[in-house]
Amino acid sequence: MSNNVYASYNGSQLGFTVRDFALNQRSFSNNGVSASSIAAGTNGDVYLTAANHIYHYKIDGTLVRDMTFPDKGIIYSSVVVRGDRVYATYTGSQKGVTVRDLSLEQRSFFATGVEANGVAAGPNNDVYIAAGNKILNYSTGGQLIKDMTFPVSSINYTDISVLGNTVFAAYNGSQLGFTIRELDLSQRAFHNIGVNIAGIAAGPNNDVYLTSANKILNYGTNGSLIKDMTFPVSSINYTSVAVIFETTT
Numbered sequence: 001m002s003n004n005v006y007a008s009y010n011g012s013q014l015g016f017t018v019r020d021f022a023l024n025q026r027s028f029s030n031n032g033v034s035a036s037s038i039a040a041g042t043n044g045d046v047y048l049t050a051a052n053h054i055y056h057y058k059i060d061g062t063l064v065r066d067m068t069f070p071d072k073g074i075i076y077s078s079v080v081v082r083g084d085r086v087y088a089t090y091t092g093s094q095k096g097v098t099v100r101d102l103s104l105e106q107r108s109f110f111a112t113g114v115e116a117n118g119v120a121a122g123p124n125n126d127v128y129i130a131a132g133n134k135i136l137n138y139s140t141g142g143q144l145i146k147d148m149t150f151p152v153s154s155i156n157y158t159d160i161s162v163l164g165n166t167v168f169a170a171y172n173g174s175q176l177g178f179t180i181r182e183l184d185l186s187q188r189a190f191h192n193i194g195v196n197i198a199g200i201a202a203g204p205n206n207d208v209y210l211t212s213a214n215k216i217l218n219y220g221t222n223g224s225l226i227k228d229m230t231f232p233v234s235s236i237n238y239t240s241v242a243v244i245f246e247t248t249t
Helices: none
Strands: 004-011 015-019 025-029 037-040 046-050 053-057 063-068 074-082 085-092 096-101 106-111 118-121 126-131 134-139 144-149 155-163 166-173 177-182 187-192 199-202 207-212 215-220 225-230 236-244
Touching: 004 037, 004 207, 046 074, 053 074, 074 118, 085 118, 118 166, 126 155, 126 166, 134 155, 166 199, 207 236, 215 236
Parallel strands: 037 074, 037 236, 118 155, 155 199, 199 236
Antiparallel strands: 004 015, 004 236, 015 025, 037 046, 046 053, 053 063, 074 085, 085 096, 096 106, 118 126, 126 134, 134 144, 155 166, 166 177, 177 187, 199 207, 207 215, 215 225
């Protein structure tokens, strides 16, 4: 596996960027896809969600597969890869999670009934979902393990990432920041950083990567800003972020 940060963008350009951990750009691909989410594949490749599509790309921008769901009322909102499985949330005419192999053939699916903003794969054949003021933990078979509902309804969890025994979730609404939690969703820490976060991914050095408007930000898990990479064109909007090192987040 390579050590890369991937971020999808829309606005005046549509595509994804590949960067090192210091957020220096290695490459980019303008593929014409307005992606809602990006995931790092286990082979250094890329998965994107957009409307009723899940796309699989090589890191150089070559399209491997466009999996188009036949119902245009299905909107894929988030995607993550763990091992040999791709997990994607969907909203619209149905609400749930699809479980697919790396070639995007569906293995199973389950309904959740929630408008999911983000999905992360856990270490115990489970997934975590960010939806409104909830963080939900499901088994990959669709059994609800935990519903963590934040008591303030004006909090909106926008994305989620899991690394090891730690869950990271970004939120906006009445507060702007990210929370750090145990696998059972007990809160360990939180940081109100004043940034309206679209995407979050756990990094390898006790850090997280965040996307917000034309910025990709790197923060320590203690809430300290490490790097603010602001793209010079304000009409670029980074929608999602993923990190690959010895694992994917």
